[in-house]
Amino acid sequence: MTRYIIRRLLLGVVLLVVVSALTFVIFRILPTADPAKLRAGRLQNPKVIAAIRHDLGLDKSLITQFWLYMKGIFLHFDLGYSYYSTAPVKSLIADRLPATLSLTLGATVVWLLAGIPIGIVSAIKRRTLLDRVAMGGALIFVSAPVYWLGLILLYLFASDIGRFPLLPGANSYVGLTSDPLKWLTSLILPWLVLAATNAAIYARLLRGSLIETMEEDYIRTARAKGLTERRVVLRHGVRSAINPIMTILGLDIGVLLGGAVLTETVFDIPGIGRLNYDAITHSDFPIVQGTVLLAALFIILANIVVDIVYAYLDPRVRYS
Amino acid sequence: MSAEEPLLRVEDLRVEFPTEDGLVHAVDGITYQVHRGRTLGIVGESGSGKTVGSLTTLGLTRGQGARISGRVLFEGRDLLTLSEDEMRKVRGNDISMVFQDPLSSLHPLYSVGAQLTEAVLAHRDVSKATARARAVELLGLVGIPDPARRVSDYPHEFSGGMRQRAMIAMALANEPKLLIADEPTTALDVTVQAQILALMERLQRELGMAIVIITHDLGVVAEMADDIAVMYAGRIVETASAELVFSSPEHPYTWGLLRSIPRLGRSREESLVPIPGTPPSLINPPSGCHFHPRCPYAQPDHARIDPALEPVPGEPSHHVACLLEAGVRRALWAELRAGRMPEQALAAAGLPVEPA
Numbered sequence: 001m002t003r004y005i006i007r008r009l010l011l012g013v014v015l016l017v018v019v020s021a022l023t024f025v026i027f028r029i030l031p032t033a034d035p036a037k038l039r040a041g042r043l044q045n046p047k048v049i050a051a052i053r054h055d056l057g058l059d060k061s062l063i064t065q066f067w068l069y070m071k072g073i074f075l076h077f078d079l080g081y082s083y084y085s086t087a088p089v090k091s092l093i094a095d096r097l098p099a100t101l102s103l104t105l106g107a108t109v110v111w112l113l114a115g116i117p118i119g120i121v122s123a124i125k126r127r128t129l130l131d132r133v134a135m136g137g138a139l140i141f142v143s144a145p146v147y148w149l150g151l152i153l154l155y156l157f158a159s160d161i162g163r164f165p166l167l168p169g170a171n172s173y174v175g176l177t178s179d180p181l182k183w184l185t186s187l188i189l190p191w192l193v194l195a196a197t198n199a200a201i202y203a204r205l206l207r208g209s210l211i212e213t214m215e216e217d218y219i220r221t222a223r224a225k226g227l228t229e230r231r232v233v234l235r236h237g238v239r240s241a242i243n244p245i246m247t248i249l250g251l252d253i254g255v256l257l258g259g260a261v262l263t264e265t266v267f268d269i270p271g272i273g274r275l276n277y278d279a280i281t282h283s284d285f286p287i288v289q290g291t292v293l294l295a296a297l298f299i300i301l302a303n304i305v306v307d308i309v310y311a312y313l314d315p316r317v318r319y320s
Numbered sequence: 321m322s323a324e325e326p327l328l329r330v331e332d333l334r335v336e337f338p339t340e341d342g343l344v345h346a347v348d349g350i351t352y353q354v355h356r357g358r359t360l361g362i363v364g365e366s367g368s369g370k371t372v373g374s375l376t377t378l379g380l381t382r383g384q385g386a387r388i389s390g391r392v393l394f395e396g397r398d399l400l401t402l403s404e405d406e407m408r409k410v411r412g413n414d415i416s417m418v419f420q421d422p423l424s425s426l427h428p429l430y431s432v433g434a435q436l437t438e439a440v441l442a443h444r445d446v447s448k449a450t451a452r453a454r455a456v457e458l459l460g461l462v463g464i465p466d467p468a469r470r471v472s473d474y475p476h477e478f479s480g481g482m483r484q485r486a487m488i489a490m491a492l493a494n495e496p497k498l499l500i501a502d503e504p505t506t507a508l509d510v511t512v513q514a515q516i517l518a519l520m521e522r523l524q525r526e527l528g529m530a531i532v533i534i535t536h537d538l539g540v541v542a543e544m545a546d547d548i549a550v551m552y553a554g555r556i557v558e559t560a561s562a563e564l565v566f567s568s569p570e571h572p573y574t575w576g577l578l579r580s581i582p583r584l585g586r587s588r589e590e591s592l593v594p595i596p597g598t599p600p601s602l603i604n605p606p607s608g609c610h611f612h613p614r615c616p617y618a619q620p621d622h623a624r625i626d627p628a629l630e631p632v633p634g635e636p637s638h639h640v641a642c643l644l645e646a647g648v649r650r651a652l653w654a655e656l657r658a659g660r661m662p663e664q665a666l667a668a669a670g671l672p673v674e675p676a
Contacts, residue, residue: 217424223380224419225439225490226412229404235438236427314429315474 001311004319005304012300017070019296023289024066035083035283056083069289079293080286084279089290092275099173100271103194103263104256106187108249111195111202116242118199119206123241124233126211134203141200150193150266157189171268190267194260198252202245210241243313247306254302258295325396326353327530328377328415328498333390335369335376342603346372348554349390351629354498359524359531361545361562363538363577367599369554370534374500376400378417379407394498413443416491420503422483426475432459432486433471439493458489462519481512488519495527502534517543538581542566550574553600553610556629560638570632570640570649572615575656593661609643616662617644617652617671 036053037044053059057068072078079089118138122131141149156162158169172186213219214237222236223229259273268274272291279287311317335347347369354360362370375381377392379399392399399410419425427435436455437448444451452471459467462485475483484504491499501520505513517540524531533544541548541562549559550571558571569575576595597614600606609627612618622643632638633646642649648669655665666672 217419217421218427220375220380221419221425221487221490222427224378224411224417226408226410226442227438228408239429240427315431316428316476 001308001319005308008304008307012297012304015300016293016296020070020073020289020293021066023292024062024069027285027288028062035285038283039083079290082279082284082287084282084284084287089286092287093272093290093294096270096272096275098175099269100257100259100264100273102176102183102187103190103260103269103271104253107191107194107198107256107260108253110191111199112249114195114199115202116206116245118203120210120233120238122203122207123210123214126207131207135207138200138203141196142204144196146193146197146262147266149196150190150263153189153193154266170266173267173269190263190269193266194256194263202249205248206238206241206245209244210237213237213241216240243310246309246313250302250306250309251299254299255295257298257302259291324355327356327395328354328532329391329393330373330377331391331393333373333376333392334388335372335381336387338385338387339603344602345554345605346386346602347376348602348605350549350551350554350556352549352556352559354530354532356497356530357524357528358546359533359544361541361548362532362534362551363536363541363548364551365536365599367602368551369602370551371502373551374417374502374532374534377500378411378415379404380411382407409443412439412491412496413494414496415498415500416494416496418484418487418491418499418501418504421507422480422487423475423507425487426483428475431472431474432478433473436471436486436490436493439490443494454493455489458493459486461492461523462486462489464489480508481515484508484512484516485519488516488523492523492527496529498530498532499524500532500534503536504533505540506535506537513540520544538577550577553605554602555610555641556639557611557642558638558640559629560632560635564635564638568635568638568650569653570638570646571611571642572617572644572652573611575653576614579656609641617648617666619643619671 034049036049036056036058039052039056040049050059057065060068069080072080077090079093081088082092085092118134122134125131154161154169157164157166159165159167159172160169162169167188168182168186169189172182174182174186176183210233214233219232219236222232227235257272259271259276261273261277263269264271264273265277272294275287276291278284279291307319311319330350330352332349332351333347334345334349337344337346350369350373352360352362362373364370372381376386376388377394377399379402381388382404388400390400394410394414399407402410426432430438433452433455436458437451440446440451440454441448446454456467456471459471464470464482464485470478470482475486478486484507488504499520504520505516508516520531520533521544523529531544533541535541545562547559548562548565549556550565550573551557552573558565558569558574560570565574566578569578573595576593579593580595582592595614596616600610600613606613606623608621608623608625609615609618612622615622625643627641627643629639629641632640640649644652648671651669652665655668656662660668
């Protein structure tokens with residue numbers, strides 16, 4: 001198992017280098033504004049631009065630039081500096097990470113708390129009104145785009161523009177350490193928006209998985225033992241049916257940690273997604289490169305964690 | 321059969337499932353009894369209703385939209401009228417069940433010990449440690465070597481025979497009075513089959529429980545059963561002691577079963593004779609005698625008249641549902657037993673060779 005994990009981690013490093021190279025190439029090939037020109041601002045004379053280009057290292061060949069970038073990461077864990085604000089990318093990301101973590105992990109709790117019970121009840125009460133209402137609702141939430149749902153919730157409940165001003169709206173995020181209560185209330189609407197789609201997806205997945213599991217022979221055995229139906233469903237049915245859900249849970253968290261761009265934008269939350277989005281509009285390549293690398297890192301780690309967790313969830317799975 | 325009150329008495333049990341294609345008459349009015357410490361073998365092809373009947377005895381077809389009627393008297397109590405909660409206390413406690421495929425019947429994600437412990441705790445108010453000790457004891461009882469270590473294994477770490485032993489151990493956790501074994505050896509190798517049957521016989525002697533063994537395999541019932549009920553298309557067509565069924569079977573379907581299995585000591589020239597045709601639809605069963613489309617001896621009026629399960633003249637404990645006359649049946653079986661084909665037997669018994 002340990003050897004397996006080490007091998008996966010090494011493979012992950014290789015993958016990150018490949019991702020970096022791809023981002024490098026894509027950024028140079030796609031037509032974007034010249035960062036040196038943007039930086040020059042009003043002083044658009046060739047000499048200044050050439051000087052800036054030299055300062056930023058953009059006059060070197062692409063290979064050399066990539067080599068220097070990789071060297072910085074591997075030797076000094078240095079992600080470079082923002083073209084736009086000259087702040088180190090590492091500290092920019094570190095500043096933004098708590099907001100994204102708060103948003104993602106809170107939303108995960110919300111969608112699990114909603115999706116799992118709904119999925120179980122729908123599976124057990126299959127074809128009843130309850131099931132149809134739950135699955136119909138799930139279909140709506142799966143289909144609703146995040147920005148639309150976000151705007152609807154802001155329109156209804158935001159304290160500044162809402163019809164029923166109950167909760168802080170956009171641009172109200174504060175850090176957990178500075179004001180825990182405000183942190184909590186400012187995140188409720190974003191959590192609901194980010195969780196809605198996944199709650200619906202998880203409910204539908206678990207419902208399908210549990211319906212299938214309840215047909216298994218070992219469920220009949222559990223009943224024949226004289227267990228209560230509650231125990232049969234939860235200990236025997238859900239225990240098996242939840243495994244595929246755990247797999248996608250890890251990946252979903254990994255993806256969102258790389259930045260929930262839409263939700264962060266609608267609610268103006270200063271997270272990684274927002275950082276990345278702004279950097280793209282400013283052609284701020286080092287930040288784009290840094291955030292993409294971070295997202296890739298989270299996804300790779302999530303994959304490894306999922307595989308390890310799976311071995312614990314299912315004793316038949318063994319890695320070598 | 322003894323005069324004492326039977327442990328289990330099933331009376332005119334009917335189980336029907338509504339489906340999109342129509343009503344499935346899975347069990348169509350069966351009556352049988354099982355006495356304490358005795359073994360009843362229920363024999364029939366797949367789809368003859370033998371499994372549904374026993375699942376219904378345990379209340380496991382409830383909630384599947386099944387329509388159930390009749391009576392299932394266990395120690396005088398009608399199990400069909402019990403509430404789900406009362407029924408739960410019977411399952412795995414008074415009556416246990418062992419299923420066909422032990423790999424799919426054990427939960428893959430829990431250790432064998434956890435599953436045994438759970439069975440004990442479902443009906444006994446003991447500590448987890450006591451239940452665990454009981455689990456080890458049970459594994460030892462069914463002949464698993466080194467039970468204290470193997471108790472932590474998962475089902476996939478057991479061999480097929482060991483899994484079925486574990487299933488039996490689980491069924492015995494609360495010393496049931498009745499064990500229902502549904503095709504307990506069908507999924508196993510032949511050598512392992514014999515071990516499992518021997519194990520069940522030993523446990524029956526030691527624990528004094530009654531067994532209902534459900535199988536399509538006459539070899540298994542020959543080994544195990546005191547009494548036999550032969551089922552066809554949701555009905556019992558013949559029932560008697562095992563000796564009588566093997567020595568003087570009365571129903572053409574039973575003849576077909578006996579002639580379609582190889583037996584040691586029979587001459588090699590004597591070929592096995594399959595039963596022609598396929599098991600009938602349980603949605604639209606054949607008219608009259610359900611077996612008549614596949615019966616080589618059926619007469620024209622057998623498609624109209626529905627035979628009742630009646631005592632064989634001179635053998636009060638032997639019941640058969642057949643429209644042929646007793647004398648004709650004996651003549652036919654005498655010919656068949658001598659190794660002749662159905663057409664020859666028909667001619668010898670004086671029936672038309674080309675019947676309906």
